[in-house]
Amino acid sequence: MFNKVLIANRGEIAVRILRACRELGLETVAVYSEADRNALHVRYADEAYLLGPAPSRESYLRGDKIIEAALKSGAGAIHPGYGFLAERADFAQAVLDAGLVFIGPKPSAIAAMGDKAIARATVRAAGVPVVPGTEDVGNLSDEELLERAKSIGFPLLIKATAGGGGKGMREVRSLEEMPALLTAARREAKASFGDDNVYLEKLIVGARHIEIQILADTFGNVIHLGERECSLQRRHQKLLEESPSPFVDDDLRQRMGAVAVQAARAVDYVNAGTIEFLVDKDKNFYFLEMNTRLQVEHPVTELVTGIDIVKEQIRIARGRQLSYSQEDVRFKGHAIECRINAEDPFNNFMPSTGRITHMNIPSGPGIRVDTGVYAGFEITPYYDPMIAKLLVWGETRAQAILRMRRALEEYRLIGVRTNIPFHQTMMDSHRFMGGQYDTRFVEERFRMEEVERTAPLRPDVAAIIATLVADRETRLAAQIIRPAKRDTSNWKWVSRWERLHR
Amino acid sequence: MKYIATIDGKEYTIEVLDERHIRLDGQLLEVDFTQVSGQPVYSLIINGQSFEAYVHRDEDEWEVLMSGHQYRARIEDEREKRLRLAGGGAATQTGPYHLKAPMPGLVVAIPVQEGQEVKKGEVLLILESMKMQNELKSPRDGVVQRIRVQPGENVEQRQTLLSVE
Numbered sequence: 235m236f237n238k239v240l241i242a243n244r245g246e247i248a249v250r251i252l253r254a255c256r257e258l259g260l261e262t263v264a265v266y267s268e269a270d271r272n273a274l275h276v277r278y279a280d281e282a283y284l285l286g287p288a289p290s291r292e293s294y295l296r297g298d299k300i301i302e303a304a305l306k307s308g309a310g311a312i313h314p315g316y317g318f319l320a321e322r323a324d325f326a327q328a329v330l331d332a333g334l335v336f337i338g339p340k341p342s343a344i345a346a347m348g349d350k351a352i353a354r355a356t357v358r359a360a361g362v363p364v365v366p367g368t369e370d371v372g373n374l375s376d377e378e379l380l381e382r383a384k385s386i387g388f389p390l391l392i393k394a395t396a397g398g399g400g401k402g403m404r405e406v407r408s409l410e411e412m413p414a415l416l417t418a419a420r421r422e423a424k425a426s427f428g429d430d431n432v433y434l435e436k437l438i439v440g441a442r443h444i445e446i447q448i449l450a451d452t453f454g455n456v457i458h459l460g461e462r463e464c465s466l467q468r469r470h471q472k473l474l475e476e477s478p479s480p481f482v483d484d485d486l487r488q489r490m491g492a493v494a495v496q497a498a499r500a501v502d503y504v505n506a507g508t509i510e511f512l513v514d515k516d517k518n519f520y521f522l523e524m525n526t527r528l529q530v531e532h533p534v535t536e537l538v539t540g541i542d543i544v545k546e547q548i549r550i551a552r553g554r555q556l557s558y559s560q561e562d563v564r565f566k567g568h569a570i571e572c573r574i575n576a577e578d579p580f581n582n583f584m585p586s587t588g589r590i591t592h593m594n595i596p597s598g599p600g601i602r603v604d605t606g607v608y609a610g611f612e613i614t615p616y617y618d619p620m621i622a623k624l625l626v627w628g629e630t631r632a633q634a635i636l637r638m639r640r641a642l643e644e645y646r647l648i649g650v651r652t653n654i655p656f657h658q659t660m661m662d663s664h665r666f667m668g669g670q671y672d673t674r675f676v677e678e679r680f681r682m683e684e685v686e687r688t689a690p691l692r693p694d695v696a697a698i699i700a701t702l703v704a705d706r707e708t709r710l711a712a713q714i715i716r717p718a719k720r721d722t723s724n725w726k727w728v729s730r731w732e733r734l735h736r
Numbered sequence: 737m738k739y740i741a742t743i744d745g746k747e748y749t750i751e752v753l754d755e756r757h758i759r760l761d762g763q764l765l766e767v768d769f770t771q772v773s774g775q776p777v778y779s780l781i782i783n784g785q786s787f788e789a790y791v792h793r794d795e796d797e798w799e800v801l802m803s804g805h806q807y808r809a810r811i812e813d814e815r816e817k818r819l820r821l822a823g824g825g826a827a828t829q830t831g832p833y834h835l836k837a838p839m840p841g842l843v844v845a846i847p848v849q850e851g852q853e854v855k856k857g858e859v860l861l862i863l864e865s866m867k868m869q870n871e872l873k874s875p876r877d878g879v880v881q882r883i884r885v886q887p888g889e890n891v892e893q894r895q896t897l898l899s900v901e
Contacts, residue, residue, distance in 0.1 A: 615840045700809035704739065
């Protein structure tokens, strides 16, 4: 059994995993790129090893160097976090081959769920409907995809075979625009995953994206921890998650949970995983994919169940039984997570880089912030723009929304642009408050300017503040040029100067 | 000093009398205005009400971010305003538009060529940053001129990439 864990990741998730290790009394090893020398995960860990230059493929994707660091440090296990190497079966296998424990599923399960054709075939055999598409037929050429697109029908999605997180994904509305979008999707897939294969999938209109968290130990116990509502997305990137979903009732939760457990069993799954579903307006649900790793939004579930998912992951990896049976899992209250990204919501969510000069994190009752940055830290263009996750818990959904409003108002982050104003506007949106949204809501029916604000607008105050700042700048500029602004009179100053230089 | 602040087409006449007093559209107000610990964050207490805003200068306008809402303010003194009005606003839309990189990144593709006519909203360049490909679009109709970068090139923030005339 291991007592030292290497965390093969960066940012907030590396810090999150470090914290779980610390609380369990395990020693921690961080790895980092040249751009992350001052990152929080490096500062918090007991040991830290440099992997290489800033680009991911030369650092956080260098599985060989990571395993080398683990062996050198004497770590007994590697936690991959999410992204980077988390869903690479070859990496998981290499970890096992080096005699180390991989805190995650078996390589065979990663491969089975990573190969979408096998994943879909497996769950279909378990009686779960899947969304129509071409993933089961393997890699196709542009001509074949264009041919098959006709039978699937429009609108449809082009998705990267090796993908996830919306990269390499394009929406197609007609056959005419498809060739150009195929080129763009392949280019982005190649850049992100080193694999330009794509597949097609029917787009379910009005769909909600709801996922079920599962935990499975090596004794064959599999439980689910309820759902997370992840429909608020932009360019297929999740922006906000909540649990429970305002759309899911007890009956639907039980049915989806049972199916998720069945899907996990079908691939002999061990450790934490997530089954993603698309749910249409009539509450029909379709299997989308299984994420064989810890999710970004896992704390939402932690807040409503009280279960520390990362600690359970480590417990499972140490060969113990789950701490909970399905009957022990109880849901209490409501949790919301806002992903705080370095993006400018007033300028088409353009990524923003730079040094964080000032930061005030919200605190007080019912607040949790998972972050990997601090004041003075430089946001570089090399990695994902997410800099923090702000979570709140409330007795009810309404209380959680009010608390989130309060927390967002307290959040101060200066130096880079963030999407905090987007979340503030969302918390004021009647559609959001009513729980009436789907995966298209942010892109098609949500405008920053159109939401009726709870806080009254004060253009008069804004005018005063801007004027006073402008006035200060004018006077400051004047002071620098005007020589008469010395603390002594010019005559005295000249005479002093002359005496000194005599 | 007397200023005219314009937000969303509405004008506010603001006279700065001294450190503690201003006149807003003729009404005398007592203000307590400070910058927070050297940051571009300002705190204003006015009639006992407390406000805080992040203020950033963007070309000839001021962005004021307050309670999650962004206001864009144009601040002019009387002379500047007269000059602008005398200019008649005829000087809009002439001269080349220089596309500058909004952030450091990697040029992935340039789907246009020099001399090509483009429409407003057409993609000029694809820039990869933070793992996302960002499409930089033309703000107006015109002809592409002087492409200064090539696909595969790393660019700095504010670097001029190409022009549209």
